[in-house]
Amino acid sequence: MSAPLLSVRGLRTVFPTRRGPLAAADGVDFDIAAGEALGVVGESGSGKSVTFLSVLGLIRPPGRVEAGEILFGGRDLRRMPAPELRALRGRMLALAMQDALSALNPSLTIGTQIVETLRAHGIPGDPRAEAVRLLGRVGIPDAARRLGDYPHQFSGGMRQRAMIAISLAARPRLLVADEPTTALDVTIRAQVLYLLDELRVEDGLAVAMITHDLAVVAERCERVMVMYAGQVAETGPTAEVIARPRHPYTRGLMESLPRLDQPDRPLHPIPGQVPDLAAVDAGCRFRNRCALAVAACAAPVPLRDVGAERLSRCIRAEEVS
């Protein structure tokens, strides 16, 4: 793999709580290359969104990124002055959110919300014409006439596509897509995912696809990162990870999902509950739910190379099947 576009090491993001600081992301390491699609899976509270909001510098106080390196194009975003990072946001690093209805400002027109992004980044050319082109590209018919519409005048699918058009307006290098297609119906979802694929191939856009939907990951992402309780459980090429999990949590996740090719297979939910992040120790965070847990799991477990471009945070990774 060539030098990655984004390289995150030891990211730790904490939120103060009444019971002490809570590390919603704790020692997160990963890379994304240009043109690559990385699937990020894990249940709610696993730290997926927090990790990528940290990358974008959008963690709201009193939360803060406490440690780690966020190298983007070789520069550490954490050490970058705020105005410089702001100029990078939208232009280099973009965000697409799960719910376009809440992500779009209800009192500004769609046109305003695209044009302001183009203007903020000094994109050359007529911003209105460019806005029409962008909306057309995500499949919004009669885009020129719809620039003056407010978000509530768009249908749900159109709103979602308009939001993605806004995210992509300044031609970013990396798109963080936080459940961008969950709310869409199947055909529109396919259309949006196809557009992202096209931009990856043509422009070298890198996509971090945060999702619950393993099918989307299996279909669209070369690599997948599984997160659990604020940490990376395992990463690797998607097909490999799905076929041969190297972390008991990944295996549990697979077994808890229905499969079309094995309709009669019983579903196995993972027993137990996600640990309280304000009260975790240094050991493996999955061990109290894990069938393979041994005494050594109480010691700190680093993310380690388990071959075939794969990393796992399990001391018994080779025994997981």
Add this chain to the structure above:
Amino acid sequence: MSAARLVERLIQLPLVLFGVSVVVFLMMTLTPGDPVEIMLADQRATEEQAQALRRDLGLDRPLPERYLIFVGNALTGDFGVSFFHRRPVFDVISERLPATIELTLVALLIAVAVAVPLGVAAAVKRDSWLDRALTAAALFGVSLPGFWFGILLILLFAVQLGWFPVGGRIPFDAEVPWVSGFLLVDTLLAGRPDAFLRALSHLALPAITLGLPAAALLARVIRSSMSEVLAADYVLFAEAKGLPRRRVLFLHALKNALIPAVTVLAIEAGSLLGGSMIVETVFGWPGLGRVVVEGIFARNYPLVQAAVLLYAVIYVTLNFGADLLYAALNPKVRL
């Protein structure tokens, strides 16, 4: 707001006015005290003279008849003759109203100018010293009695420091021809900047007395709506687009945060009109509020009835205006 709501509001107006007219009529006539006795108090009038005056004023007729005459005349724009001034009530009110409106507008301006920046700053820097100070000041401001605050300002800035006049609206030597009735406008129209400044210095203390407590309440409302809006996804998304901070705060956030504030502002404007009765009395401000207070003491029925009706019209109109403004600010609400 739907068209139905608009119609509903328009129907509401006459109903409210009818209710107000009944209540104010009954309250004035049922409170103890006889206007004729008050008018003749120190004039040693005979009982016949008193009766003649009572007949002259229409006070010898039965109550329902007096009400019908009052309403009938009011509908044609005739509010009767002020007992005390012996002039049409309409004239007395239209002479005094501009002073009150001018005072209220400047007070509102002060309220908005103080409340918007403070409310926004407190929401952006939540739990900071500024936020805490604002919360304390707002509580203080809301619970402050207007007459006490006004007297305090007079003692400090007018009596001790002598920066502002103690009361009144404009000195005789700065009087200018009446055009709009708003002195800040008329002095400029007359080409008298000196008179403008003197009018402004007379206006300052009463307007602050009215405006600051209103600002306290408004700042609280803006702080809470702004806090809510700042936590919204669209603000996060606007930041993720790399927009300048100013644009995120003042366009994306404030535009939405002001929507609830507008309604509060309209209600505030209404209560400022009411509050002006006390403040006008404290500052000797020759507005409608003071004339109404005098009218109540003198049992000047026609004047008080007309003035209270006018207050009701203004109040309902303000609320109607708030609804329209709400619709203008919020594109989801279409007329």
